[in-house]
Amino acid sequence: MIAVGAAVVIVAVLLTVIFKTAGGNLDVVGKESITSFESILKAVPDKVTADQTNAGWSLAAPDGSVRFIWSEDYSKSPLHDVMLEFDAEPFVNAGLDKSKLPKNYAAYDEMLMVGTKLGNNKLTYKGDPTPLAAYEQIVGKYRSSIGYHTALDHYNVNLGNxxxxxxxxxxxxxKSTNENQDKDIVFVLNPEPLIAAGVNPDKVKGWVYTTVKVDIDGKPTDVYKFLKPFNLQ
Structure with a gap:
């Protein structure tokens, strides 16, 4: 009986080790997303700047029409912790009524912003915060916000909705065969709230309105998105 009991304990310990390894120490997507995000930052250093308004950093598109912004201190970011800020004009010209946008949107100075709040943490760093270190905080504390888009071989930050x-x-x-998606960076908008606010998607200039294949409940499904893709090299 003692031997059997000892064997049960050993198996339980081994299963615990395996579970911890699979669930945390070998988070391949999380760790590799950091490496690839660093490559993106290094590819366009002149487009990566501090964003004091949102207590963090921004990565601007080559044409300056849209920015990805991520906070370095969630206790100081006023509205969102991760977000896109982009020119409102293409959507206004396509029929947008800003007053009909949902609460996760903000409109100001001919710009639109959409994003999500991750938390209210006052984040701490070893040394001064950097753009990459601020991204690492998302991976470390809000791992569920980081995804992998299999169809395009892309990593992503989920900005909500x-x-x-x-x-x-x-x-x-x-590896994508779609020239509108086979890019180094892609800014992605859910068209549904914009269409509900009056936008005619076929009249939006500067964004590609198309279907993207995503996994929904384990099944590849085509969903419509507004895309703004760019090559950096």
Whole structure:
């Protein structure tokens, strides 16, 4: 009986070790997303700037029409912790009534912002905060906000309600056959709230209105998105 009891304890310990390894220490998506995000930052250093308004950092598109912003201190970010800020004009010209936008949107100075609040943490760092270190905080504390888009071989930050910022796992080997999606970075908007606020999606200039294949309940499904893709190299 003693031997059997000891064997049960050993098996339980081994299962615990395996579970911890699979669940935490070998978070391949989380860890590799950090490496690839660093590559993106290094590819366009002139487009990465401090954003004092949102207590963090921003990565601007090459044409300056949209920015991905992520906070370095969630206790100081006024509205969202991760967000997109983009020119309102293409959507206004396509029929947008700003007063009909949902609460996760803000409109100001001819700009629109959409994003989500991750928490209210006062984040701490070893040394001064950096753009990459601020991203690492998302991976470490809000891992569920980081995703992997299998169809495009992209990582992404979930900005809530179907909005995303995506980047290529490897800028040299993007594998999509869709030229509008096979890019190093892609700013992604859920069109539904914008359409509900009066936007005619076929009249939005500068954004691609198309279907993207995503996994829903384990099944590949085509959903409509507004995309603004860019190559950096």
């Amino acid at each position: 179907g909005n995303l910022f995506e980047w290529a796992k490897d800028m040299k080997i993007n």
